[in-house]
Amino acid sequence: MQKVKTSSKKRVGRGYGSGRGGHTTGRGNKGQKARGSVGVLFEGVKVRKSLLNRLPFQRGKGKFKAKPKPLVVNLEALNLMKEGSEVTIDSLAKAGIVKLSDAQDCGVKILGNGKLERRLVVLTPTSKSAAAKIVKAGGKVEK
Numbered sequence: 532m533q534k535v536k537t538s539s540k541k542r543v544g545r546g547y548g549s550g551r552g553g554h555t556t557g558r559g560n561k562g563q564k565a566r567g568s569v570g571v572l573f574e575g576v577k578v579r580k581s582l583l584n585r586l587p588f589q590r591g592k593g594k595f596k597a598k599p600k601p602l603v604v605n606l607e608a609l610n611l612m613k614e615g616s617e618v619t620i621d622s623l624a625k626a627g628i629v630k631l632s633d634a635q636d637c638g639v640k641i642l643g644n645g646k647l648e649r650r651l652v653v654l655t656p657t658s659k660s661a662a663a664k665i666v667k668a669g670g671k672v673e674k
Contacts, residue, residue: 601638602629606661607645618653 542549544556551557558565572595574581609618611626620639624631629639641653643660650669657665662672 599637605644
């Protein structure tokens with residue numbers, strides 16, 4: 532059987548012996564991109580049409596961070612709850628379905644995967660399919 536030789540990854544910018552090193556290390560000659568890193572939102576000199584100027588102003592750090600999405604709870608997980616109980620963030624946390632701190636930060640949404648076998652009163656946001664299955668099982672959806 533013949534052995535296949537695999538060469539190790541090139542470590543860029545670690546001298547001439549590294550296979551790609553020494554002078555420009557694959558960055559070409561001179562210019563902005565050949566030097567340090569260019570910021571992700573940097574758009575050059577075009578001030579008027581830049582994306583940042585077209586966005587509404589919002590103060591402070593972290594203004595480009597995405598908002599957290601709600602935690603997803605499938606219907607089959609609600610079978611752990613007692614018959615006729617109310618489904619809230621606190622009751623879901625007591626049943627061990629979600630972590631209380633995460634649920635309070637992001638919120639909770641109930642989706643329609645699985646089968647529900649208990650009558651429950653749901654006070655959290657639900658999808659349309661989940662709401663239909665809850666009502667079919669004899670429960671209520673209140674918002």
